[in-house]
Amino acid sequence: MFYRLSGVHHANYVSDSRIFKVPADRNLAVFVLLFGLAAPFIVPSLYLNSYMLPWLIWTAAALGLNLVTGWAGQLHLGYAAVMAVGAYASIHAARFGIPWEFALIIGGLASSVIGSLFAFAALRVKGLYLALTTLAMQFVMDWVLTHSPAITGGSHASLQSPTLALLGQDITSDTGYYYVAFGWCVLVTIFMLNLKRTGLGRALVAVREKDFAAAILGVNSFYYKILAFATSSFIAGVSGALLVATFFFLAAPEQFSVAVSIQVLAMVIVGGLGSIIGSYMGVALILLVPGIVNGLVSGSSQSLGMQINVETLAHIPNAVYGALIVIILLIEPLGLGKLYGNIRDYLMVWPFDQLRK
Amino acid sequence: MDWIFLSELAINGALTGLLYSLFAIGLVLIYKASSVPNLAQAGLTMVGAYVVLALARDLGLPLWLAIPIGAVLMFGLGFGIERVALRRLAGRPVVMILMMTLGLDIFLRGTTLAIWGGTSRSMELGVSYEPLFLGDIFLSRIHVVGAAVAIALFVAFMLFFRTRTGIKLRAIADDYMASWSVGISVERGVGLSWALASVVAMAAGVIWGEIQGVDQALSLLLLKGLTVAVLGGLDSILGAVVAGILLGIIENVGADFLDPIVGGGSRELIVAAVLILTVMIRPHGLFGRHDIERV
Numbered sequence: 041m042f043y044r045l046s047g048v049h050h051a052n053y054v055s056d057s058r059i060f061k062v063p064a065d066r067n068l069a070v071f072v073l074l075f076g077l078a079a080p081f082i083v084p085s086l087y088l089n090s091y092m093l094p095w096l097i098w099t100a101a102a103l104g105l106n107l108v109t110g111w112a113g114q115l116h117l118g119y120a121a122v123m124a125v126g127a128y129a130s131i132h133a134a135r136f137g138i139p140w141e142f143a144l145i146i147g148g149l150a151s152s153v154i155g156s157l158f159a160f161a162a163l164r165v166k167g168l169y170l171a172l173t174t175l176a177m178q179f180v181m182d183w184v185l186t187h188s189p190a191i192t193g194g195s196h197a198s199l200q201s202p203t204l205a206l207l208g209q210d211i212t213s214d215t216g217y218y219y220v221a222f223g224w225c226v227l228v229t230i231f232m233l234n235l236k237r238t239g240l241g242r243a244l245v246a247v248r249e250k251d252f253a254a255a256i257l258g259v260n261s262f263y264y265k266i267l268a269f270a271t272s273s274f275i276a277g278v279s280g281a282l283l284v285a286t287f288f289f290l291a292a293p294e295q296f297s298v299a300v301s302i303q304v305l306a307m308v309i310v311g312g313l314g315s316i317i318g319s320y321m322g323v324a325l326i327l328l329v330p331g332i333v334n335g336l337v338s339g340s341s342q343s344l345g346m347q348i349n350v351e352t353l354a355h356i357p358n359a360v361y362g363a364l365i366v367i368i369l370l371i372e373p374l375g376l377g378k379l380y381g382n383i384r385d386y387l388m389v390w391p392f393d394q395l396r397k
Numbered sequence: 398m399d400w401i402f403l404s405e406l407a408i409n410g411a412l413t414g415l416l417y418s419l420f421a422i423g424l425v426l427i428y429k430a431s432s433v434p435n436l437a438q439a440g441l442t443m444v445g446a447y448v449v450l451a452l453a454r455d456l457g458l459p460l461w462l463a464i465p466i467g468a469v470l471m472f473g474l475g476f477g478i479e480r481v482a483l484r485r486l487a488g489r490p491v492v493m494i495l496m497m498t499l500g501l502d503i504f505l506r507g508t509t510l511a512i513w514g515g516t517s518r519s520m521e522l523g524v525s526y527e528p529l530f531l532g533d534i535f536l537s538r539i540h541v542v543g544a545a546v547a548i549a550l551f552v553a554f555m556l557f558f559r560t561r562t563g564i565k566l567r568a569i570a571d572d573y574m575a576s577w578s579v580g581i582s583v584e585r586g587v588g589l590s591w592a593l594a595s596v597v598a599m600a601a602g603v604i605w606g607e608i609q610g611v612d613q614a615l616s617l618l619l620l621k622g623l624t625v626a627v628l629g630g631l632d633s634i635l636g637a638v639v640a641g642i643l644l645g646i647i648e649n650v651g652a653d654f655l656d657p658i659v660g661g662g663s664r665e666l667i668v669a670a671v672l673i674l675t676v677m678i679r680p681h682g683l684f685g686r687h688d689i690e691r692v
Contacts, residue, residue, distance in 0.1 A: 167491045176672040183666045309496040355511035362504025373493045
């Protein structure tokens with residue numbers, strides 16, 4: 041009734057390999073894309089730059105982590121460290137006078153190299169032990185960043201990012217920053233959408249499901265694991281660089297601490313492993329909802345005339361953030377993407393086919 | 398090399414290490430029973446310290462009463478967390494369980510700080526700050542007390558695992574399917590292990606709170622506790638104790654050598670390096686079972 045389909049049924053290979061199996065999903069994507077393009081003219085610039093822009097960049101980063109965790113099935117708790125490598129590499133390159141286009145690519149490649157080091161852990165262990173190793177590597181990276189003045193200027197120092205300029209245009213306006221973030225996010229999304237119908241994507245899924253079964257099928261799991269880590273690290277590096285260039289304007293080691301790694305992983309898992317629309321929703325939930333709840337609490341306490349301790353208010357977002365992770369995992373362990381799919385599938389056949397369940 | 402200085406470093410390291418073991422025993426208890434890596438242990442430690450502090454300070458109870466009441470509350474909390482959050486995720490991939498414990502950790506820390514505030518408070522156990530002398534070696538009293546608590550808990554658990562309930566827990570750790578089929582309530586066993594781990598977390602919280610003050614820095618113990626647990630083997634309590642002593646010595650002596658070279662703060666680096674090397678060379682740790690999955 042709500043959809044013109046009555047379920048997803050494929051009659052030929054072309055329909056099976058479509059990016060959007062349900063036309064309504066495609067329409068939704070086109071609508072979101074148009075909204076994203078028009079956003080600077082609709083959304084007030086405060087919301088544009090403090091909510092939409094970080095949302096888009098973190099989505100790009102979360103999609104990168106989704107590639108290695110959701111598609112290739114390798115746990116990664118050191119993602120922020122890889123983002124830091126990209127951010128610092130491109131800012132140093134840009135400060136050196138290299139044009140930003142190349143500086144971003146240099147950042148991405150530097151991240152790829154360091155990120156592939158994480159892959160060597162993945163070649164030896166998996167699951168929990170991989171998570172612990174990458175966590176330890178994150179701590180090592182934190183330590184290196186705070187103890188090497190040549191890169192970061194020391195533990196409490198920050199590094200100014202030079203003015204962003206792409207294709208010969210200096211980008212200084214809010215709208216300009218927004219479009220840069222939007223363009224990067226769209227690029228990563230298109231890449232990820234197409235990934236699942238390429239040989240690479242199928243190989244990664246094979247490695248995730250059973251690596252020795254993949255090996256029997258002739259998929260070199262060694263090669264594909266390193267490839268997955270390198271690709272996701274490239275995305276991480278460019279996202280980290282853009283985050284600093286368009287949002288923070290200053291790079292400091294604390295922006296890429298272990299808590300950030302956990303946050304990105306939370307975004308991916310709350311969104312749903314291997315789900316692209318889920319990544320968008322997961323990032324929105326983790327990034328924006330704690331702040332909104334905090335605003336609601338402080339607003340309602342003021343209107344009710346209650347005094348809430350400043351310290352309490354400062355820690356409510358953290359408690360909400362943790363509670364969100366727990367609640368989403370309890371409701372649907374496969375995340376918001378799966379929840380969206382469930383609702384869509386339910387509505388697709390509504391009001392028929394309800395008695396069978 | 399000054400041997401007295403070196404042995405002072407080693408002994409103090411071992412005492413600090415036993416305090417890490419105190420933290421790691423909680424991790425091991427839960428991992429043994431349910432193969433859940435409990436990254437929320439740091440959050441539980443913080444909650445434990447704050448609960449005891451709230452009972453002692455805000456309600457004005459004496460410490461000898463506040464600690465047992467705190468233990469009962471933590472026992473209930475651990476049971477509740479397992480019942481509400483972890484039981485429904487049983488059998489799910491490890492990534493979701495890891496995320497659940499991370500989420501719990503963030504939630505527990507955020508709630509604790511929202512209720513009691515983030516300013517550091519002291520535990521005031523009444524242990525004097527006068528150093529203890531062992532020949533020419535200085536020892537900190539509270540570290541000795543903490544190490545004694547760790548060893549006492551270790552002995553208590555060794556004895557506990559010989560009781561009827563303890564044998565049930567060991568059976569669950571061995572093979573939960575088989576335990577189920579002979580009528581052992583696996584759910585209750587796993588819940589009990591969470592409850593015990595929460596009580597251990599409270600003990601760790603009280604001791605560490607006395608040493609470094611009760612604030613959110615208590616959650617920084619996670620990396621060290623994890624390293625101790627992995628080095629000892631995630632399912633061995635004896636391993637946690639031995640590995641704690643080992644890590645404490647390596648950390649203290651190593652930091653003394655490395656700090657002048659790299660300019661301070663090398664403890665974290667040493668701990669992280671020990672964790673990485675353990676996982677790379679011997680993932681099942683010193684005393685763990687060998688069935689760890691390798692690629």
